[in-house]
Amino acid sequence: MLSTVEVKEQVQAMGADLVGVARVDSPLLREHGEDPEELLPGAQSLISIGVALNRVAVCSGNLRLNRYDSMCVYERLNHISLETVRLLAREGAKGISISPYLPLDMGGESKGMKGDINHKTVAAIAGLGSIGLSRLLVTPEFGPFVRLGTIVTDAPLGADQPLDENPCDNCDLCRTACPVEAIQEDGTLDSRACASSMLRSGLPGVITATRKLIGADENAVKGVVYSPDFWDIWQATASGLFYSCSECMSSCPIGSD
Numbered sequence: 345m346l347s348t349v350e351v352k353e354q355v356q357a358m359g360a361d362l363v364g365v366a367r368v369d370s371p372l373l374r375e376h377g378e379d380p381e382e383l384l385p386g387a388q389s390l391i392s393i394g395v396a397l398n399r400v401a402v403c404s405g406n407l408r409l410n411r412y413d414s415m416c417v418y419e420r421l422n423h424i425s426l427e428t429v430r431l432l433a434r435e436g437a438k439g440i441s442i443s444p445y446l447p448l449d450m451g452g453e454s455k456g457m458k459g460d461i462n463h464k465t466v467a468a469i470a471g472l473g474s475i476g477l478s479r480l481l482v483t484p485e486f487g488p489f490v491r492l493g494t495i496v497t498d499a500p501l502g503a504d505q506p507l508d509e510n511p512c513d514n515c516d517l518c519r520t521a522c523p524v525e526a527i528q529e530d531g532t533l534d535s536r537a538c539a540s541s542m543l544r545s546g547l548p549g550v551i552t553a554t555r556k557l558i559g560a561d562e563n564a565v566k567g568v569v570y571s572p573d574f575w576d577i578w579q580a581t582a583s584g585l586f587y588s589c590s591e592c593m594s595s596c597p598i599g600s601d
């Protein structure tokens with residue numbers, strides 16, 4: 345089996361900007377509601393992967409540029425995840441990669457608000473960054489401008505340590521930038537408020553449009569289907585990226601030169 349350093353070097357060579365390892369037996373995992381052994385019996389380690397976003401695109405104020413950057417970053421994360429699982433398999437270890445966002449369990453209590461693994465939790469334990477006031481993982485190198493993935497594996501890798509200092513200094517810019525006041529002063533997030541605005545071209549938008557169409561007359565139907573909101577839902581569905589807001593991220597000064 346490759347050493348932990350060698351695995352991390354190879355994952356970096358695949359295009360990861362940040363890589364760290366958490367052990368499944370870390371008490372912090374259970375404290376924050378994660379149980380990777382449910383996903384892979386015999387799991388021992390979690391490889392946390394970060395790929396940096398383009399700050400210029402995220403802060404451009406142009407949703408198309410912002411979404412396209414995220415699409416590219418997700419593509420890179422998907423590629424790294426697949427290749428890492430294959431690398432582990434060649435070394436005789438089992439691995440399973442957790443999607444960066446979809447598919448998600450949309451049933452039961454989670455209703456699409458909880459991933460199979462919370463990438464931020466794993467990344468914080470693996471020392472990639474710390475949870476900031478925005479509730480995003482804030483890294484010393486890129487601030488929150490990083491998208492995350494996780495590989496669960498039965499390979500016995502050596503753990504990294506959480507950061508000693510949180511790069512977020514609670515400057516409050518993310519909280520005041522949020523257009524729907526979803527970030528509370530105590531650092532909790534009103535996920536419902538965030539989702540209904542941020543996902544307005546995702547499922548909440550589809551539901552709103554469908555409700556307007558039920559029993560609608562010809563004129564009302566035209567009003568829905570010939571509207572920019574409806575066209576954006578189509579674009580989001582076609583491209584697979586439906587985020588409509590990144591204000592908490594783009595307001596963060598950490599990691600800028």
Ligand code: B12
Pocket residue numbers: 372376377443444445448456457458459460461462463464465466468469475478479480481482488489490491492493506527533535536538539542543587588589590592593
């Ligand atoms: C569901 C979801 C949402 C929901 C719910 C948000 C939420 N609170 O999780 C909604 C739709 C609102 C949303 C919004 C956004 N999201 Co989102 N989302 C997810 C998703 C798919 C699942 C997250 C999850 O399981 N949440 C469950 C709740 C209970 O967890 P939580 O609120 O984060 O709280 C836990 C942790 O913070 C942890 N924790 C808290 N403090 C500490 C301290 C320590 C030491 C540790 C170890 C853990 C820990 O414990 C808490 C309880 O379990 C993840 C992908 C994934 N699988 O992780 C992306 C993800 C979290 N989203 C992401 C992003 C970027 C966004 C948005 C900026 C939208 C956008 N433009 O992309 C906004 C930001 C909103 C915000 N300020 O948090 C990124 C975050 C990257 C980063 N740098 O942190 C992720 C990781 C996607 C990715 N692959 O990169 N999202």
